[in-house]
Amino acid sequence: MVTPVHSADSVRHTDRMWDATGSLRTAIDGLEFLEQLGHGTLPLDAFRFYIEQDRLYLAGYTKALAILASRAPDATTAAFWATSAASAVDEASLHEQLLSGSALPPSDARVEHSPTCLGYTSYLIATAATEPYPVAAAAILPCFWIYADVAARLAGAAQDVLARDPEHPYARWVSTYDSDEFRDIVSAARTLVDEAADGATEAQREAMVDAFVIATRYELSFWDTALHPMPWSHSRSAVAP
């Protein structure tokens, strides 16, 4: 029997990637933003800022997924990433509805990427375009997995919010990501990343862990900076007429 190169143990490479983010995930679990989101006590303007940034994020994420699709090893894998790109557009239209509806305070300020949002989307697009396919796939995985993990934990608290107000925008956020449908997608994405790891070199497998850690750090920062903004050191108005 031919033994595959990496079958010396049965630990999935995505488990190793997950374990490497242990301390970041502990920090995510303790985020005030998520605690308040789950309990419905998050200030509406912080949620609006998050949704505005996430709309910009989703535009970049869609492109990163489309690039990843073009680099996939076979048509089925390409179709999975391309379908995810299309789903991100649907997700963005939900954001659009939220922002134009009356649930959130109106804002006429011109929205530009926060440093975290621009850093994250630029990182995903650059990695999808220029890194080996297994590393590019690993970088995109936290977007799926961390969201499902967080939403599952927030679901209990959100039940209470939903019971009080079935239309609450925060409850809708949790139910989008804490769903069987989304869990199945996360599981399929994980399988594809494990398959990519099976065919990767040892150096690429290490780079996969690094990419997963970097993207998880951005996930943490994305929520954190919605409540505790880390704006550009100079605003646009300081340089533009």
Ligand SMILES: Cc1ncc(CO)c(N)n1
């Ligand atoms: C920052 C971020 N990561 C992941 C998702 C899930 O698509 C999202 N909407 N936003």
